[in-house]
Each structure stands twice: as structure tokens, then as C-alpha cells.
Amino acid sequence: MKPVFAKVPEVVQNDVFAVRTADLPYFSTEFHFHKECQMNYIVQSEGRRIIGDRVETFKGGELVFLGSDLPHVWHNDKWYFEKNDGEIQARSVTLFFDSDKLIELLSHLIPVNKLQTFLKMARRGMKFSGKSKKALTQLLLEMTTQQELAQLVTLLKILELLSATTEYELLASSGYVNTYQAKDNDRMDRVFKYIFSNFTSGIKLDEIAALANMNKQAFCRYFKSRTQKTFTEFVNNIRVGHACKLMTEKECRIAELAYDCGFNSLSNFNRFFREMKGINPRDYKKMISP
Template structure:
């Protein structure tokens, strides 16, 4: 999960957009970023997702738009790596498009003010829900079935929906800046993988610091400067995201949630849940049962 720059188009001088279907035993990309915008529909899979400084659980039927140069990764839950690797367990559709070239093309027909606004928002990551998600994912499925002019027509319809919909939430914080440095890739990679695997256990700062050969004070400064979160904020975000997943799946005992997600205090769990999600675990569960849009 190191944040490396990724090249998407082989022929970057000509391509404006490309769509592809991903079918793997598990999602295997590293934490990375690229100039191209990326629209991702998760057909089948679940795990943890990082977009900039946003850290959440993800599951099937998720639709995310990523803007230029925002680091991101979808990392499957650990049981995926224990399944039969000859079987497909992670499926998604990804649409990539070059924002600068797209704006230039559309400028020949009409001003691209609305598209420019969407591209700016997407630099924080946009998660779609409701009717917009259903419409956009339907258009993505159409795109993979078509080529040439019919595919281009669907692409423009999809852009129109992106420009008009209000059914989305922004993921990364308002002030998020990509501050990752290539020389730090291995250290960040080790820390992320360790937390993803052990978030439901007692994680000692000394153990994580030793993992990357740093003392506690130096590690805390390093981690905050790269992720814009303290290490404990990062761990708690992973834990609360997992709690949301369990609530969505029908877990009703709040005390069980707290301990299953690595908290040793129910009061601390409740406090952090409300701090991160804006509602208590019980309120979140009621929103799930009512089918209300959720903030994360």
C-alpha cells in the first residue's frame, strides 16, 4: 500500500478514457495515485478503503469517483487471502479518464464549468448513493458492452449524471494534501498492512515503531506528517469503520461491537464512534434500518 505514481494509459498522447473489468482472487493494488480520474464500482468484495485521509470499510455495490493525484487503495479483509486463489472473489469496473484532455474536448462544444466543479470535488473522493449510484453503475455496465461511438455516447451520458447529481458525499478532509514521499513507501506500507491485520487486537506503539526501525517519538511525527492523522486516529478510524460494517451486517449488540473491533472500553468506543461518524452506534443502526443515507 505504498503511495506510488501509477501510469494508466499506455498511449497517453491519444487516450481520453478507458474502461476495464477487474476480476481477481482479491484486490492487489498498492496504495497509489495517478493523474487520471477514476470511477470505481465494486461489484463484489469487502475490506478497508483509504482515499486520502479517509479510512473506511467498503463492501459490494460501492461507487467512488477519485480525482487527480489522490492516493487510494481498496484492501480486502484478511480472510480473502486465505481463500482458494484460483477463484474470483473481487470484482469491479473501473473507468479512467484524463481530466485535462476531457475539459479540452468538451470546451469545443460548451463551457465546462460544471465538469470543472466535479473534477475539483473529486480530488477529495466522491462516494455516490441512492438513485445516482444506480444510474451511474448501469451506465458503466453499458460501457463495457459497447465500443466506438455507442460507448462514447454512454460516456457522455455518465458525465452528465456526475455533473448534475447531489447524491454524493466527500471522503477526504477539506484541507487534505498528498504529502507522501517515495523514500518513505516501505515504512508506510509495513504500518498499513500491520494495522489492517491486527486492528482488532491491542496494538502497541512500541511494536509498530520497531517495525519501521524508529523510536516512538520519531514514528509519531513521521506518521502524522504523511497521513495527516495521528497513529491512534488512524487505528481508531479502521476500528470504527469495521464497526459500521458489522452494524450494516446486522450485529445488534453494541458491547460485542466494541470488543470485536479492538476497543477495551465500551464508553471509549461510544465516544469515538460519535466523534468520527457524528452519531452514536445505536443511532447509526437505526439509520441503517430506516434506509437513510449515511455519512461514511
């Protein structure tokens, strides 16, 4: 998995923070990382996202914070790319800030220990919930309509809430380390996009290795060294996440669901689902049913 070292909006390179809105037919960024922190609110869209070594589905209403140099991408479902009418279907609002510059500025005014602790923890990525998510989202949206000093005041409110909240889920695993380098090429970005577009059908290892211009053995070593997952684990993680999504959206038989998500047998589906979710598909379906 190879993220590209990315440049965020130019204003952040000159100032301390910036807010960016996206209104697009689909999200089209590559798997990437940057030293700036970001808080990302998905207004409208759905698909799969990768944050560090965490792979799962996303949908509108999600609020996530990413610490410095944490690899990430939001990739839309396949049908987004099949529509060519230009309709806006992917909306997001993102706050970027340079944590080093911000800490330096604030350290002259207030104690910054709590904020530093939060930013260190945020290197694993955080997904917010509850009252904190509601409050943070409202403040972020307010920033899109404000100018200069008013934006700064709102940013300080956001930082205060981030430093105090406990309503979040850490995303990347506790042992996750970003092993990527800016000099890496784009081979794994191609691999990811291929997997996301074809995971419901059989993906052969020799085909995906060829896409990365590597033999199978070299590719497997490279992939696991970057993702901390084997290729099979990674693909099955995506398939299980897709199964969970389908179970929340429509009534479906477990056997049909297994094949719709790309598993070649019901027994494999049950086994991998239980390994990843700690519960079998049938009980999971009952648990989420109203």
C-alpha cells in the same frame, strides 16, 4: 501513509480514456495515486478503503469517483487472503480518463466550466447515491460491452451527469492536501496492510514504528503529516467502522462488540464511537435496526 505513484493502464497514457474490469480472488493494489481521474464500481467485495484522509468500510454496490492525484486503496478483509482456492471474490469496473486531455478536446466543442468545477471538487473523492448512482452505474457497465465511438458517446453521457448531479457525498476532508511524492518508498503501504490485518488485536506503537524502520517519535510525526490523523485516531477509526459493519450484519452485545473490534475497554469504545459518529453505540444500533 505513503502511496505509490501508480501507472494506470497503458491505453490511457496514449488515449484519453479506458475502461478496466477486475475479476480477482482479492484486491491487491498498493495505496497509490495517479493524475488520471477514475470512477470505480465495486461489483462484489468488501473490506476497508482509504481515500485521501477518509478511512471506512466498503461493500459491493459502491460507486466512487476520484479526482486527479487523490491517494486511495481498496483493501479486502483478512479472510480473503486466508483462502487459497483462487475463487473470484473481488470484482470491479473502473473508468480512467486523463482530465487535461479531455478538457482540451471538449473545449473546442462545448463550454467546459461545469465539468472543470466538478473535477476540482472531485479531488476530495465522491460517493454517489440515489438515481444518479443507478444511472452512472448502468452507463459504466454499458461501456464494458462497447467499442470506440459508442464508448465515447457513453463517456460524454457520464460526464454530463457527473457535472449536474447533487447526489453524492464528499469523502476527504475539506482541508485535505495530498502531501505525498512519487519518490517516497513503500514503508506506509506495509504499515497499512499490517493495520488492516491486525486492528482487532492490540497494535503496539513500537512494533508498527519498527515496521516502518523509524523510532516511535519520528513515526508519529511522519504518520500524522501524511494522514492528518494521529496513529491512534487512524486505528480507532478503522475499529469503529468495523463495529458499524458488524452491527448491520448480526445481532451482538455492545460489550462483546467492543472487544471484537480491538478496543481494550467498553468505556474507550463508547468514547471513540461517540467522537466519530456523534452518537453512542447503543443508540446507533437502535437507529439501524429494522
